[in-house]
Structure formats: structure tokens, C-alpha cells
Amino acid sequence: MPDIRPFCMPKWGIEMTEGTLAEWKLEEGSAFSRGQLLCLIETAKITNEVEAEWDGVLARVLVPAGGDAQPVGALLAVLAEPGTSAAEIDAFIAAFRPAEASAAARGGAAPAAAPAPAAQAPAPQPPVTKPLLTNRAISPEARKLAEATGLDIEPITGPGRDGRITLQDVQQALRAPAIPALHGTLAVVEEDAKVFASPLARRLAAQHGISLVGVKGSGPRGRIAKADVLALIPAPAAPAPFALVPNPPVVAPFDRVRKVVAQRLTQAKQQIPHFYLRSSARLDELLALRKTANLVLGSKATINDYLVRATALALAQHPDVNVQVHGESVHRFAHADIAIAVASPKGLVTPIVRQADRQPIAAIATATRALIDKAQAGKLAFEDMDGGTFSISNLGMFGVEEFAAIINPPQAAILAVGAAARTPCELPGGGVGFETRLALTLSVDHRAIDGAAGAAFLATLKDLLETPERLFA
Amino acid sequence: MQLSREALLNAYRAMKTIREFEERLHVEIQTGEIAGFTHLYCGQEAVAVGVCAHLGTQDRIVSTHRGHGHCLAKGCDVEGMMKEIWGSREGLCKGKGGSMHIADADKGMLGANGIVGAGAPIAVGAALASRADGPGPDGLNVAIAFSGDGACNQGTTFEAMNLAVVTQAPCIFVFENNHYSEHTGFSYAVGTAQDIASRAQAFGMKAWRADGTDFFAVHDTMREVLAHVRAGGGPVAVEFDTERFFGHFEGDPQRYRGPGELDRIRAERDCLKRFRAAVTAAGLLDHAEIDTLDTEVLDAIEAAVAAARAAARPTAEDVLADVYISY
């Protein structure tokens, strides 16, 4: 195979979405050498010179100078080694799929159909599209796009009659997997039987501490609408003078669970010489993998389930961390029983996922779900919580960036997990991008585990999280 | 004949009003000024008037698609009805109902009905309301289901008759047998039954038959019927043999009629002619005072048509009104 390379609209900086080819510095068919000026590209901010990165031939110009702006990733030209045939170039163009979502959104390799620029250039070949050989029902436009992009349509579940595939399905398949920004749950504002307001109005009123009793609604059927509440929100210009109000404590004696928690944690914090190891793991691969796994395999595993699995595998590799301390002896275990901290109506409880290093993700997810359900129903049995070789406490869902947890004796270590955060990072080729990082803090009992052992365990855990396909091993 | 002069004059005026109302509509419809379907009651006037002459406003009636006569006999306003048929917003139903959907609850007229056979169960409900209220000084209020020989074949009518018997509701099923259900003859459509009254009897209720073109026969029968029902005797049926002078609907070519049939029934079975002949022969009223009444009625109809022509038209905003009381 000859060396054929796409020349695409580059992306300079995170804000750049498109650029305009201002000028080609050599003609189609010309040879160039590394470092030679190929073209000028204008963005909203600057005009950049683009140099060749290798020695080759400008085999085919797809976007002439001075035309419309092209999305980042759009195919501008094809570069090839000398002697490459036109048919090979055509085949390359037909099979080309842009890497950037923004180009795909404009209809795949749209510039492939652009007219050849130079009059003296050989007559443009129609793009060679691979005919779609399939028995699947597919709409004409969907077929065109699938053929133009070479997409394998067989995995698509068509929503139409007899599984007919539409243009929308092909477009979806061509786009990068979505990672929606989630807002999560909110508190339900209980309905007052005497007040009829839209849910949004109730939420607003609750946020601003406004009582809706007696408020006249302007919405349909006399309902109190958002606008009615907004009208009641006091203007910020006139702050009420500050006055102290009575603030007596509400006395609540410890219940049984709280007494146990208080006693054990006090003992732990006072008697165990804690030290703390902080690290963080890049989570992008895991998030993408989980999304795919959940969608494709129908799995329901949460990030926490993956954490449990990764921790258990790391513990299996580092049995000197997978320990309990009893008096002056250390008990080592071959398999990891992971206690997970769960907030229940009765307070903090720590049910245990048994031998998590021997269970696949799906089984961990099922077991964890069952334990959380039991915890929330207040139905955990003693054997659900007895023992455990290691604990995980995850406050990420509350947006906590990082924290250090107290060891749960007789265990000798606990992992505190914060929220996944988008963090700037240096890209492999230089420049700045963003990645998702998860803050990890390991609390360690120095009586049983030394710093190096803890650090080695943490490094393995980080490694597992960053190469998550190993979690399926 | 035990009727007072005044009662006779009222009865004649009522029948004549229905007759002229319908005859005038028959003419006006051909001008294209009136929209929709219209079914005329001409020929059956003695039934509506002979029945309703016994009723108070607390007695309720449920009518049919051929309902103008029942509405007028129960006291609905002539001008209000004419305006309704013209589709005016001043009409009895603000132009929302038209010919087939005229009602006036204040007069005990619960509604004409475009669905053949739909009225009988509603009348039973009205009768059950009277039963729950219990008898007044004159006995129970009654509910009357006017039905034709077409509706007597609907399952709803059978269900209603059975429910009325089961609950002993003070309901009267008045069947006006004009021999045609739409364009189909009675002898074909009513199967093995020779008459409707015997079919009603099979449901376990008393039933009467009378000549519906003879006002006095209707009136006398209904006196007996109402005494029975008001006293708590339960539901009954009455079949009146009558005639339809026009087609099923206006525009019906009536190809099903026999030769000379329309002329014959107009000559021999016209309840107005029979009434006039009877009262003049008995010396109760003379031709001159009946002629005077005729003129009064024609003038009233003329005035009603003029008012309907001049009445305000509904607007597009009126479309949205009166679907619900509150929504």
C-alpha cells in the first residue's frame, strides 16, 4: 500500500470550530518536502501558515482556496507518496471518515464532493462509494450517507417497520458517543394540599423561602405560575436589616446506630496512626467504556461498581494492604471483601461486597444494588456488614472534590473517592486539553501497612482505572 | 270531549304553529339559506300536542331528530327556535345545535337528538330522578321518551325499557309510528311484531295504542296513561299510529311512497283537518275563529322568520364557548 495521508482542517485551540483555506502554496500534483509551506488557513483569530510534515505529493486538492469555511476535521486535500495512482486516491477519499464530530455533523466527508480547483488538473473522478450490500430496510438518504462514509450498518437497530434504518440512525452511528452533562436529582418540593402551583413555581418558591398560601395564580385554572413567584421575590436592592432571631438547639440523643458509629470512629481516629496518600486517576477511558458497556451489554454498572472491582483487583495484587489488625497481629486475606459506605435513613452503614476480585462487574453491580436497596429499606442483616478487608467511601455524587476518611477497624485502610472533575492537562503533542480526573485519598493504618506498600497499591489502582478494559479480565 | 274552549284553542294553536313552522321551513330550505340536515314533523302534530298538553315543566321529555314538534309543544320559543335553525347566536342554542339539537332544560325539554334510539335511556334517567324526588301533590313527575318506529329497533331502546321496568321508573315510551324508519317500511323493519305496543308489553309494561292523527284519541289516551304513571304504576308504552307528510329529511325524493299516498294522507289523515271538522261539527268552535287563529299563527311564523334573518350571526370566538362549565 502506498503511503496516503489525509490533509484535514486543523484545530488550533479549543475554541476553533472551522477555518477557511486562504491560499494553496503549491499546485495539485506538485511534490513537496518536509517543512515546505503548503497553504494558508484563516481562522476567526489568525491566519496560519501550514508546513509539510514529510516529503510527498499534493495528490488531490478537495477544497479550493477562497471557498467557504470548513469545519475542523474536514478533508482539504490528499497527500501521497510519488507514484500513487488516481484510483488509489479515490478509494482513500471514499473510505475516509472525519475524526471530528463537527465535520460529521455537516454530513460526513462533505468536502469530498468539492469541485477540483485547477483547470489543468485531470478531470475529477466521481468519488468511489462502496455500494451497500445488505438486506436491511434503509431509507434512500440513509443509504447514501452509509455508502459515502463506508459505515457498517449491520449493528444499527432500526426503529422503523421491519427494523428500517433512517438517515437519523446513520448520523447517530457516525457521531462520537455522547457523554451528557448530568444535573442529577433535586429535592421534591412537597405539594401543599391548599396551594396549586406548577412544580417549577413550587421549586422557585422553596428556593426563595416564599410561602404560596393565599397567592393568587395568574396561570391557567388559577394555578400559581413561575411568573407569580418571580413577582414575589423581594428585590435585592432593599435588604432587610439584619436582626438576630432565637436559635435554640433541637436536642436529639444518639440513636443506637449513631452510638456505634461514634464509638468506633472515635476509637479509630484516636488509636490508629493514620497516614494519607493522595493521588488521582484519569477517568475518560473508564467513562467511555462504561457508557458503551452499559448501552451495548445492557449493563447497569455504576462508576462506583467499577471502583469496587478495580480496588479488589489491586488488593488481590497487594495482599499486604488487604488486611485486618487484631490486637498485635495482622490478618492477611487472599480475596478482597470490600465494604462500601452507604448513607441510609438510619445513618452511615457499610455493607460488604464479598470477594469482589472474583466477581465480574455485572455481578458486583447487582450485589451492590441489592445491598443499597436493603440499606435504604433499613433491612441490612448483621452478616451483610460483618467483616470486610477494605472500605470505600465515595462522596463524589455530592461534588466533594477530595477528602480523607477514617479507617473502619479492624480494617487497616480506606479509600476516599471524590467527584470526577474536568481538569486541564497537557496533550500528548503539546498544547492544553481537558480530561476527567477522579481524586483518590487512601487512609492507611501505619501499624500494619507501610508507606511504600500503600503507595504501590494506589499506583496499581490508578493504573487499573486508567486502562479499564483490564477490569473485564 | 271534556276540554274547555280555551284548551281547545290552545291545542289548535299549538298544532297549527308546528304545521306552519314546518311548512315554512320546507319552503325556506329550498332557498339554501338554512344549513345542514332538517327533518320535518309535519303530519304528527296531534301526538306532540296531545301528549304535552298534560305535562308541566317538571315533567321532562326527550326528543328525536324529528324534534321541532316536541320542542314547540313543550313550550320552546318559536322565534328562538327559528333563530337556532338559521344558525344565529341569538338562537335557543346560540347556533351551536341547529335543527337536530334543540333543548330548553327550563321548559323540561332535555333535548332533540341526532342519534336514533339514544333518547330512551336518557328519559329513564330523568324518570329515576323523579323517582328519587318522590311524588308531589299531583303524583310523580314523569319523563317521556319520544321515539319513532325506527328507534323501536335500537338496542338502547330495549335496554331502556327493561331498566325502566326493573326500577319501576315513571317513564313513558311514546312511539310515533309513521310507518317509515328513514326510507324503510315498518312492515319490513319491525320483524315479526305486528305493532310496537305488543313488543313493549313483552318487557313487562302496560301498553296502549291509539290513532295519532286524532288529537282527541291522543289526549284521552294520555290522560289514562299519566294517571297510571303518576300514581306510581311504573313505566308504560304508548304507540300512536301517525303520518309523516314530508320525507325523512328535506330533499328526500320519497321514491318509496305509493302512488297518490301523499295526497291521500294529506286528505284523510291530516290531524288539523280532523280537529277542525270535529270541533265545528260538535259546535265547540266555529270556522271563523279557527281562521282567525290561522292568521295569527301565520303572522307569528312570518315574524319569527324575519327575526331569524335579521338576528346576529355567531363569530369565530363563539366556537370556543360552552364546551365546559369550567376547564
Place this chain on the structure above:
Amino acid sequence: MTKMMYRDAVLSTIMEEMARDPDVVVLGEDVVGGMGTAGGPEAIGGIWSTSTGLYDRFGPTRVIDTPISESAIIGAAAGLALSGKRPVAELMFADFIGVCLDQLWNQIAKFRYMFGGKTRCPAVIRMAYGAGFNAAAQHSQSVHQILTGMPGLKVVMPATPADVKGLLRTAIRDDDPVIFLEHKALYATSGEVPDDPDFMIPFGHARLTRAGGDVTIVSTGLLLGMCEAAADRLAAEGIGCDVIDLRTTSPLDEEAILDSVEVTGRLIVVDEAPPRCGLAADLRALVAEKAFSSLKAPPLQVTPPHTPIPFARELESAYLPSIDKIEDAVRRVLAWR
């Protein structure tokens, strides 16, 4: 508050309203049950136990046990209502609207409009609806999509005993005709019900039962509980769902749906009726028209397929929406690229 079953909320509300207002009457097949038998009146007391004891207390003129004659029942309710009563008629199974549709559709729904606003028809028609008991194609259906499409009717679908209490009282006191749909599978469910003898819930006010910023799930009746269960499962992963109980499909609380979709940008309608020309299609069209710019993914519906309701247990459960199907739909709208 008193804890009671859904069916007891129906019965107690009728009982209280009959005691309060002598114009309230009840009629239907077997609402007394046992008439004309050796067992005598109240031998059954209504097959759903929603009329037990009414006959003994209020007698035969106000508690009317009818033959199996649905047209006559609904027609009589119409006549009673036009004559000043407040009838509460019972159709034993909602599927039976097939034999009395004329009375619902051409009569009760249209009186007020046809007669130019001159009449009042304060009839309540109660019906037991819904699948889940392997009652097959003619005794399991959800008929609200047919009735909601009829101007002139109001359609109520309570999901909890408290809503039965508040909405049925509103229905009985309402001056318009009201279809009151009771889900068979909810009759034996329990919940806290306010004791206030005038506790009423106005029509057209939806209830937000779960709040979250990511997906809006709209439902009614039995399926509401499944939506809540799915939302609770998803909450553990940080996915927040607004779960909206419509309570009434006519009038429709359009604003509650649009307010929510403007925040979430994603809509799933979960309905027990078949997919075509129904509530789910209607609400998705509403959102497509009025909140198009807020949408981040196509609005989805979770409904049974376009088939009659099958009998066998395996078939019926495959036919009906489920927590898993709802959860899957949430994931699909979130995965939209």
C-alpha cells in the same frame, strides 16, 4: 391523615358525598350485588368493593342496581344529570365503553355545547381499567386515549389513594361530565389520605413526584410507580428524573410538562395504552411544537406495542411497560449524540 386502600378511598368518598348531598346517586351493574338472589341485596356489594354498604345506607332510589345494560346505565346517568342529580355511574370494566360509546361520546360529552351552554350534565362515570391481571384483550384495556380525545369530557386517572379522595370529590362536585378511571391493579394499594372532609384536588394540576434535571418522565395511574422506581434506580448513578403524574389527561397540565422539559431537554411518556394516536403521541407532539428549542434528544414513548392485550402471564408482562423498559428509555435519550 388516615392510611387506606385505593378502593376504600373510592368507597369512602362516594359515601361522604352521598351523605353531604342528597342529589348524589349511584348506579351500575352489581353496585348492590345480589339483587334478585337468595343472598339478597348486598350479597356482593360491588365486584370491586367500591360500593359496599351504600344500598343499606341510602336505599334503592339513590343506589340503583341495574341490569347488564351499559347504554342504559350511561344514558340514565345522562338523564339524571340533566334533571338536576349528580349521578356516579359505574362501568364495571372500562372496556365496556364499546357498548355505550354513543351515550358518552354523542350525548354526555356534547350536551352543553350542542345546547348552547343551556344545560348542565354533572355526571361522573367511574370505570375500572388497566392490565396486570391476565384478564386478556377485553377486560384489561386503558381507554383514556379514546375518551381524552372527546371534547366535553374531563378524564381523571388517579395514581394514589390520596389522589382518589381529592380527585373523586372534585369530580362529584364538578358541574361537567367526568370520566374517573380507576386502575384495577391499584385497588389494593395503600397510602395516607387527608382527613379534611372538603379535601379536593383541582383538575389539570399535575404532581411532580421525583425531581431531577436530566430527563422528564410523564405518566399516570399504575405506571407512575414504575416511573418512580426507575427514577430512583437512576438517581444512584447521578441521573436525575422529573417524574410527573398528570392526574388528569383532560384538562391537561401542559405547563408542568413544558416547564420541566425546558430544564431537562428530554422527554419520555410512559403510557399503558397502545402507541398510535394516544396520550404518548399527543404529549410528544406538544413538546415538539412548544419546546422544540429545548430538546436535546427525540422525545420517546414507552407503551405497549400496537397489538391487543394478550392473556398468558409471559405475554402480558412482555406487552406492558416495565421499570426496565423505562430505565432503558432514559438511557437511550441520554445516549443521544
